[in-house]
Amino acid sequence: MMDTPTESLTNEPTPPSAPAEPPATDPAAVRRAAWAGLIGTALEQYDFVIYGTASALVFGHLFFPDVSPAVALLASFATYAVGFAARPLGGLFFSRYGDRLGRKWVLVATLLLMGGSTLAIGLLPTYSQVGLLAPALLVACRFFQGFGAGAEQAGGATLLTETAAPGRRGRLASLVMTGAALGTLLGAVAWMLAQSLPEDALMSWGWRLVFGSSLLVTLAALVIRRRLTESPVFQEFKEQHEKPKSPVGEVFRHGRRPMLLALFMNVGVSAQSYTYQVFMASYLVSSVGVDASLVPKVLMIGAACGGIGAIGFGILSDRVGRKPVYSAILLALVLLPGPSFIALNTGSPVAITVTMIVGFVLAGQGAVGVQMSYFPELFGSRYRYAGVTLGREFSSVLGGGVAPLICASLLTAFSGSWIPVAAYMTLMMVISLVAARMAPETLDRDLTAVTDATATRPSPTADSGRS
Secondary structure, three states, rough: OOOOHHHHHHOOOOOOOOOOOOOOOHHHHHHHHHHHHHHHHHHHHHHHHHHHHHHHHHHHHHOOOOOOHHHHHHHHHHHHHHHHHHHHHHHHHHHHHHHOOHHHHHHHHHHHHHHHHHHHHOOOOOOHHHHHHHHHHHHHHHHHHHHHHOOHHHHHHHHHHHHHOOOOOOHHHHHHHHHHHHHHHHHHHHHHHOOOOOOHHHHHHHHHHHOOOOOHHHHHHHHHHHHOOOOHHHHHHHHHHOOOOOOOHHHHOOHHHHHHHHHHHHHHHHHHHHHHHHHHHHHHHHHHHOOOOOOHHHOOOOOOOHHHHHHHHHHHHHHHHHHHHHHHHHHHHOOOOHHHHHHHHOOOOHHHHHHHHHHHHHHHHHHHHHHHHHHHHHHHOOOHHHHHHHHHHHHHHHHHOOHHHHHHHHHHHOOOOOOOHHHHHHHHOOOOOOOHHHOOOOOOOOOOOOOOOOOOOOHHHHHHHHH
């Protein structure tokens, strides 16, 4: 039975938050915010997808050539995990400024850091050229790539949720994940073009062009983001309240409950999302034996369907509520891993494509599309950016960051059996489903309120924040 919108973690009654119109928003500003969120997240996902695909296809040979193929794959996924380990550090750093200086400043800074790091990867020397220095430099670039991504999606989600009018937050904020789908699609296209090159050309300079191409996406996103205006909710808060001295500190003092909810609600989704997007690519090639050229095509189709799914679930959450839509998606994901591997192991291109479409629509973009409005609505206005960032990024490390590495390790440890991998995916999703059932409904709550959606009474932050 569904919980009522006013239930909190302790099941104590909470006075419902009356839907309130945000301060007046210029329609042009709404469009710029939508494009900024979409294009910026497209860059983040593009960077991560081309890196994840390179980890599965070429990095083992280029940067870890003196070990067995299985160990090289593990080493490649370990460097992939480094980017996720850096994300909460970037989140901690940028969150301090997102709730003090504004959302726009952080979104421009993270964009430049991500794009620059990805471009640098394409310029790196390989192991055959400089030895151990090559994987060390790769790890460093991956760290800064993750550091910049640490506040990217949270910033876009917060800006769009605060900019949209009640009744439209879900659909507008879900554009962030449509941008992620676009990034995955572009990354798949880039690798399809690279794989059309002769093998020696791909391994010498073709892979470098893939990473260098991120410069085009970076410049396009930068042009749009420089024209952004701050969200009306943040502008009103800045006029009526003192700036928080330490938004991160206030999250840990007063916003632990919604932050932990966001963390556990995302950890399983993140694990499954990056298992489908990254681990499945290597599994299809190394274990199922499909042609490597099929992988980018499947990723491209899955991403396109996932982007549509994100908007669809965002609109649905505006109509029936965040909690029931999110809970239903997570329940489906609890049941999905076993049937997914059975379908993948048939080797049928049709079965593989359908499986990846379902994975992208539900885990890759659908569930996260609902998060884009759900998570900002969980927090009060004083530390919203910091709260969303910390909840999402710490869970990304525990979920998506280590998922490909854990899955590859389980596959190796159990002689190629997929059953432990499926069990791991299911267990992680059960954690998120339990957290989702404990969360309150937040549909159209007043985003100018300084109290969290989980609060049963005004928090100390509400009083201390007034000027």
